[in-house]
Amino acid sequence: MGRSENDLRNLNNISSQGSHEVLINQIKIFIQSKSQNGRVFNRDILQLKRLRVIADYEEILIDFKKSNESILLSKSALNILKKCI
DSSP states (O other), X not given: OOOOHHHHHHHHHHSSSOHXXXXXXXXXXXXXXXXXXXXXHHHHHHHHHHHHHHHHHSOOOOOHHHHHHHHHHXXXXXXXXXXXX
């Protein structure tokens, strides 16, 4: 993406967002500059974040359906990233 680790650290320091949020936003900007799939990537990442929060903080059973959904979303996001590199 043309950004060093220090660049991202500086963005994180001046932002009120967490480091993961800063990095995700920078990746979204990068993808939108390279591809028409920025909205798809954003949707997939937001759904993955939602599923992770459920898995980490809620006391529910993560069944095959939710697990499979996470895998499919991850693969979709990864394919978009690979096309932009």
